[in-house]
Amino acid sequence: MKVLIPTPLRQYADKKDAVEVSATTVGEALSQLTQAHPDLKKHLYTEGGQLRAFVNVYLNDEDIRYLEKDKTPVAPTDTLSIVPSIAGGRRNL
């Protein structure tokens, strides 16, 4: 299945805008993503292993928070989107 990488995080994923993974749940898909691109991990997860609150993960067009979160089952034709908060251009922020 495809995991879409948003622009602010592409620099930590070898500049890719999408990564293919093979998984049966959202958690597995994200785990494979961070294994393939370890730099992504600290931007997606806290030290304690929780998905960061300013990063949203969508399975197709539904927020996984309202599905089964990490345990949400995924199919090969699904798309996972990572949607971080963005606020434009003020420097230092």
Next chain:
Amino acid sequence: MASITEPIAQAVSLSNDEVLRYSRHLIMPEVGMEGQLKLKAARVLCIGAGGLGSPLALYLGAAGVGTIGIVDFDVVDYTNLQRQIIHSTTDVGRKKLDSAAESLKAINPNVNVVRYDTRLSSANALELFRDFDMVVDGTDNFPTRYLVNDACVLSGKPNVYGSIFRFEGQVSVFATEAGPCYRCLYPEPPPPGLVPSCAEGGVLGILPGLVGVMQATEAIKLILGKGDPLIGRLVLVDALAMKFRELKLRKNPDCPACGKRTIKELIDYNEFCGIRGEEKPVETTVPTISVEELKRRQDAGDDLFVLDVREPHEYQICNINGYLIPLNDLPKRVNELDSSREIVAHCRSGMRSAKAVEFLRQAGFTKVKNLTGGILAWAEKIDPKMPKY
């Protein structure tokens, strides 16, 4: 601070001039006379007259929104002109508020432009929002995003949200009665420094144009009560791929702002976003060398290795013959550097190179210094013929 005391409940009529001006609206069933009168009676507050604020204010004015408030304390900068189309070259150095108000009135003298020459804050937001029907957020930082959201929820005013990053944008309508608010989507802001800012990445000039007009469109739809507004919908724009995607947003019943409503007043948003004024930037804690010192030592024939940590496209703009290793590639390419040599690292303004120096010192390099002020300082003090960017 200007204010309107009496809201115009319903504009009585349009003048003959206005009928002619808005004829293309009036002949559409979706707008018609009824819609145009609603537009004339509407009061929209635009936070920011910059990238997003420029096209959105212009289109709201052109459409005949009766009252447009603008909040901006900034001054027009030369580098703004690449995208902030409400300002012209002759406006550089002027207050954005004055420049924006003038452009708006030139397009449509019928608009009541209300200027707020102030920084939006917890102290003034609620009072400011009171005189308007909705707020369009065109700001460029996280603390203000949360401030606008919370103030909109507390005031019961819709928040037409738009944000951009390089060539991607997001648009939605928050803080309506039944819909989600910004905090439902993003309960917490990113810690400073974790989400890259536009500053080092730039922004495609057209992007705030695309997103700003989408915001204006949503504002107009809300006023007219027509079409399907982006309530509970997040539109993601990728301008390079020209792809538009839509995600479902839900109102979070536990949301402290619009769900549980535990937020009853505005807070210190800088603190909320983890920004502390006294935080020392990295660049003041690494060893440095001034551009004058570098020039002097190079002229004297000293063996200095100049490391340029910018991106290849920046090197093409101007360079001081440094060895180019972009900052993000440094960990992978550190073996190309000789730690026995004296290294001077530079970037555009001295911030990225400070991180490079920090990294190299942690990797065991002892003879590495940061060029204070970067290549901008070199262009300023050593080589005036070099372009600044």
